[in-house]
Amino acid sequence: MTQPWSKDPKTGQTTTGKLEKVDSPVPTLQSNEVLVEVAGCGVCHTDLGYFYDGVPTVTKPPLTLGHEISGRIVAGSQNWLDKEVIIPAVMPCNKCDICASGRGNRCLAQKMPGNSLGAYGGFASHIPVPADDLCVVKDRGNFQLAELAVIADAVTTPYQACARAGLKNGDNVVVVGVTGGVGSYVAQMAKAFGAKTVVGIARDPDKLHRALEYGTDYAINSSGKNENDVRNEFRELCKAHGLPNYGWIIFEVTGTGPGQAIALNLLSFVGKLVVVGFGLQKNEYSISRLMAFDADVIGTWGCLPKYYPKVLEMVLNETIKIKPFTETRPMSKIREVFEEAHATKMMKRVVLKPDF
Numbered sequence: 001m002t003q004p005w006s007k008d009p010k011t012g013q014t015t016t017g018k019l020e021k022v023d024s025p026v027p028t029l030q031s032n033e034v035l036v037e038v039a040g041c042g043v044c045h046t047d048l049g050y051f052y053d054g055v056p057t058v059t060k061p062p063l064t065l066g067h068e069i070s071g072r073i074v075a076g077s078q079n080w081l082d083k084e085v086i087i088p089a090v091m092p093c094n095k096c097d098i099c100a101s102g103r104g105n106r107c108l109a110q111k112m113p114g115n116s117l118g119a120y121g122g123f124a125s126h127i128p129v130p131a132d133d134l135c136v137v138k139d140r141g142n143f144q145l146a147e148l149a150v151i152a153d154a155v156t157t158p159y160q161a162c163a164r165a166g167l168k169n170g171d172n173v174v175v176v177g178v179t180g181g182v183g184s185y186v187a188q189m190a191k192a193f194g195a196k197t198v199v200g201i202a203r204d205p206d207k208l209h210r211a212l213e214y215g216t217d218y219a220i221n222s223s224g225k226n227e228n229d230v231r232n233e234f235r236e237l238c239k240a241h242g243l244p245n246y247g248w249i250i251f252e253v254t255g256t257g258p259g260q261a262i263a264l265n266l267l268s269f270v271g272k273l274v275v276v277g278f279g280l281q282k283n284e285y286s287i288s289r290l291m292a293f294d295a296d297v298i299g300t301w302g303c304l305p306k307y308y309p310k311v312l313e314m315v316l317n318e319t320i321k322i323k324p325f326t327e328t329r330p331m332s333k334i335r336e337v338f339e340e341a342h343a344t345k346m347m348k349r350v351v352l353k354p355d356f
């Protein structure tokens with residue numbers, strides 16, 4: 001990305017974003033670094049946010065976007081050579097107090113490819129990364145290494161979210177945005193953590209229908225409805241199926257104003273709202289309701305690298321199914337894929353494979 005889309009706040013004039021292919025020299029590796037030949041890099045909503053919506057990157061453009069990366073190590077220390085790996089989307093410093101307290105997924109010195117790892121990102125042929133926290137792929141069966149890239153965010157973020165929520169056997173769960181690139185895995189992951197019921201909320205009827213095959217027990221289509229309509233429909237659903245009207249764990253994965261309004265409106269007695277999605281808008285909410293409900297609102301960011309091997313195992317043994325939600329395309333088509341992902345509702349997450 002040499003230039004993101006932007007709008008002058010005074011004149012209202014729009015500047016077109018630019019993605020360009022450039023040749024850069026192979027960097028000198030630090031002692032703890034390896035060079036990964038990228039097998040695939042997933043196109044995430046966050047990349048679109050950086051390019052189209054004014055979400056700032058830590059490293060200012062020009063930089064290479066992309067943080068859902070799998071690949072093979074081609075340079076660096078001998079014991080890493082030739083290993084296939086998944087690169088965690090956020091890599092903690094492992095030295096600070098936050099890391100020591102077990103919350104390294106939100107370490108302030110963390111490195112994220114395509115954002116804060118210098119100018120390096122996954123939409124490239126190669127990327128230098130710290131070796132410490134790489135997740136090694138040993139026997140990947142009939143999975144392509146490229147498609148396993150989605151583990152490095154889309155599947156691990158839901159794992160961290162469920163762990164952070166303290167999700168346990170028998171819990172009842174709502175996923176707002178259940179059809180999205182991350183939401184579809186939140187539903188599957190919640191089931192893997194033992195959730196008894198998963199209610200999925202989204203707007204696309206085809207994707208909602210698909211969600212019912214992958215973790216979601218009941219679907220609510222929120223298209224054309226406000227948060228009160230959705231809450232009423234949710235209450236009726238609970239009544240009809242003998243489900244409680246308290247204690248629900250609600251994952252908000254859309255990061256949109258309407259999605260967050262729905263999630264806040266569903267929060268009730270001894271419930272928990274887990275904020276997984278990100279957006280720049282603001283919400284109005286009477287926080288005294290949290291007191292009255294004895295409820296929690298928590299945020300969750302990324303995923304600790306230590307959880308990656310577990311998530312990889314869940315994908316390889318198909319506890320979490322990625323194939324119905326993933327497709328690969330040549331990386332040279334990045335402009336078209338960004339356009340398409342930005343303008344339309346794609347059924348599958350695209351993993352770009354270097355073809356240059």
Ligand SMILES: [Zn+2]
Binds near residue numbers: 046067068
């Ligand atoms: Zn992402």
Ligand SMILES: [Zn+2]
Binds near residue numbers: 097107
């Ligand atoms: Zn740290």
